[in-house]
Amino acid sequence: MKLSTMQTFLFDMDGTVYLENQLFPGVLEFFDFLREHGRRFYFLTNNSSRHALFYATKLQKLGLHWCTPSHIITSGEACIFHLRKRNPRARIFLLGTKDLEMEFLRAGFTLVQDHPDFVVLGFDKTLTYQKLDRACAFIREGIPFFATHPDFACPGEDRPILDMGCIIKAIEAFTGRLPQIFGKPYPEMIEYALWRTGGKKETMAMVGDRLYTDIAMGKKAGITSILVLTGETKEEDLATSSWQPDFVFPSLKELHQALAKEMSNL
Numbered sequence: 001m002k003l004s005t006m007q008t009f010l011f012d013m014d015g016t017v018y019l020e021n022q023l024f025p026g027v028l029e030f031f032d033f034l035r036e037h038g039r040r041f042y043f044l045t046n047n048s049s050r051h052a053l054f055y056a057t058k059l060q061k062l063g064l065h066w067c068t069p070s071h072i073i074t075s076g077e078a079c080i081f082h083l084r085k086r087n088p089r090a091r092i093f094l095l096g097t098k099d100l101e102m103e104f105l106r107a108g109f110t111l112v113q114d115h116p117d118f119v120v121l122g123f124d125k126t127l128t129y130q131k132l133d134r135a136c137a138f139i140r141e142g143i144p145f146f147a148t149h150p151d152f153a154c155p156g157e158d159r160p161i162l163d164m165g166c167i168i169k170a171i172e173a174f175t176g177r178l179p180q181i182f183g184k185p186y187p188e189m190i191e192y193a194l195w196r197t198g199g200k201k202e203t204m205a206m207v208g209d210r211l212y213t214d215i216a217m218g219k220k221a222g223i224t225s226i227l228v229l230t231g232e233t234k235e236e237d238l239a240t241s242s243w244q245p246d247f248v249f250p251s252l253k254e255l256h257q258a259l260a261k262e263m264s265n266l
């Protein structure tokens with residue numbers, strides 16, 4: 001497997017491209033290189049509480065001025081893609097923010113409070129006891145049940161904040177049921193990325209800083225996986241991990257160097 005044969009790169013954001021609103025060194029140059037060489041790339045997020053425009057604007061502010069919503073893939077979009085395949089006109093009881101509600105409505109679903117076809121959990125900072133209790137009642141009735149992503153924590157302003165995984169646990173405790181999930185590390189996110197980008201498995205790579213989400217998803221989906229050590233994973237974690245990436249680099253800067261070297265030898 002060669003880096004230079006990769007045509008489509010999927011990037012995790014936090015810990016891979018930036019940390020605490022600061023791009024890692026060499027990131028701007030790397031993306032300029034990919035653009036110059038006609039490689040396609042996308043940024044993936046499990047956070048379904050914001051839509052693509054929010055992330056595109058964030059990346060623009062960090063210096064990636066060419067970034068548009070077309071560069072962003074969210075777990076909410078992956079969820080919508082898979083639910084549309086099951087029932088494009090579904091009536092959905094949704095736990096989610098206004099942004100996520102808008103995405104579901106735009107996709108042609110009807111959001112309902114009674115008699116839903118599906119119950120869908122998204123990251124929901126407006127969650128109330130009443131909403132949660134209602135979702136549980138539908139889930140106990142056996143209504144098909146889905147969640148956008150499984151993370152227990154996500155980055156907040158100055159500390160990690162409680163995320164969807166905790167709500168899934170609460171629902172499981174009461175109903176005994178678990179949802180089907182679409183975000184990282186589930187390969188359904190890549191299935192959506194393949195459809196959205198028109199890319200091929202053989203020439204698509206997932207780049208990220210977490211073994212059990214980014215790399216696990218790449219492996220399960222059968223695409224190339226590239227680990228960077230700028231985030232959560234340290235080199236010593238690799239020895240004991242059941243998920244082994246195809247490539248490991250200290251940061252995107254060294255991935256850029258390796259790719260450039262390979263391409264100059266072609």
Ligand SMILES: [Mg+2]
Pocket residue numbers: 012013014015016208209210231
């Ligand atoms: Mg990350």
